[in-house]
Amino acid sequence: MRQKRSDRPSNINQAQELMRTSLVWDNHACMPLRPDDASFLPQLQDVRAAGIDVISLNAGFGPSGPDEHLAMLDSFTEWLDARADDYRIVLTVDDIQDARRDGKLAVLFDVEGMAPLNGGRLDLVEDFRRRGVGWMLIAYNRQNDAGFGCYDEDGGLTGFGREVIAEMKRVGMMICCSHTGFRTAREVIETAGAPVIFSHSNASAVDPHERNIPDWLIDLCAESGGVIGVNGIGAFLGGTASVTRLADHVEHIAARVGAEHVGLGLDFVFDLAELEAFLATMRETFPDDASFRMPVTMIHDQQITELVAELIGRGFDTPSLKLILGGNWMRVASQVWPTRLTRT
Numbered sequence: 001m002r003q004k005r006s007d008r009p010s011n012i013n014q015a016q017e018l019m020r021t022s023l024v025w026d027n028h029a030c031m032p033l034r035p036d037d038a039s040f041l042p043q044l045q046d047v048r049a050a051g052i053d054v055i056s057l058n059a060g061f062g063p064s065g066p067d068e069h070l071a072m073l074d075s076f077t078e079w080l081d082a083r084a085d086d087y088r089i090v091l092t093v094d095d096i097q098d099a100r101r102d103g104k105l106a107v108l109f110d111v112e113g114m115a116p117l118n119g120g121r122l123d124l125v126e127d128f129r130r131r132g133v134g135w136m137l138i139a140y141n142r143q144n145d146a147g148f149g150c151y152d153e154d155g156g157l158t159g160f161g162r163e164v165i166a167e168m169k170r171v172g173m174m175i176c177c178s179h180t181g182f183r184t185a186r187e188v189i190e191t192a193g194a195p196v197i198f199s200h201s202n203a204s205a206v207d208p209h210e211r212n213i214p215d216w217l218i219d220l221c222a223e224s225g226g227v228i229g230v231n232g233i234g235a236f237l238g239g240t241a242s243v244t245r246l247a248d249h250v251e252h253i254a255a256r257v258g259a260e261h262v263g264l265g266l267d268f269v270f271d272l273a274e275l276e277a278f279l280a281t282m283r284e285t286f287p288d289d290a291s292f293r294m295p296v297t298m299i300h301d302q303q304i305t306e307l308v309a310e311l312i313g314r315g316f317d318t319p320s321l322k323l324i325l326g327g328n329w330m331r332v333a334s335q336v337w338p339t340r341l342t343r344t
Helices: 012-021 041-049 066-081 093-101 123-130 159-171 182-192 215-223 243-257 272-281 301-313 318-336
Strands: 025-030 054-061 087-089 105-112 133-137 174-176 228-230 262-264
Touching (some): 041 105, 041 301, 054 066, 066 087, 087 093, 093 105, 093 318, 123 159, 159 174, 174 318, 215 243, 228 243, 243 301
Parallel strands (some): 105 133, 228 262
16 A cells, blocks of 8 residues: 655655546535525536536534525526536546546535434435435434434434435445544444545544544444545634544555555535634534634645545545545445435
């Protein structure tokens, strides 16, 4: 996996070539959650220009209900389908390969937490999947009917949560434990019998934030065949978003479980004003004053080349970097997603 550490201060040219020849997959990004506002979506062209092949857009989080999620999925779908020369909503690995061949940005969606399923809405799992949702996490910071969040006194995975996991496996959707309580996450991994991902989580051994995950959960994720997507939000990197700090998390996770279990889930928020409003008004969902008292800083997709150059300088070899850039997400998708699926 590793080469001898390089003494060269810059490896940008090598990183640019590696980006050009690799599948690059950012498994979590946040557009504004306003169905009547598509003003930020043209920035997806910047994502394409940065060399990204696949991006996952969040369709809803936290306590938001089913109607809000479905409205966002409809809004995203309408905008992307109207620009089919540039974008493709993907449901399968073949869709991703076809989009890359045609020079299109492959777009999937994600759902952060199972609150929209509260009240026994198992039917929504297949509906979400057929609309392009590639993964759904268990709980967003706080408890729902399926399990507990990372800010809760964690009571573990519920019986309903086990039913949802079985349904996700049936329809071919990745199971994610970012934002989820540690006991709940452990029980999810024990229950799943399939790769479980942490789509956008960092290592608490590098920075001990409640949103970051301990080494023993990193180990369990890897044992399941899953992937930890490193998160570019400054609060989870030690206070400030820096490429070197992000590389510290990549390096720690890769040293512990191997580069084959590391990916990218930068969590970039396109509308910073909307994020700041959520942090200010949703105090039950975001109780951690210390992390969010400072200005929010983030790593964006245009900095992935810098990250690759930093990792080259730390001795990561080309096969490992190709896995981190997107090969690992592709492997999990190949194992979990169906080979054929029709959009709703």
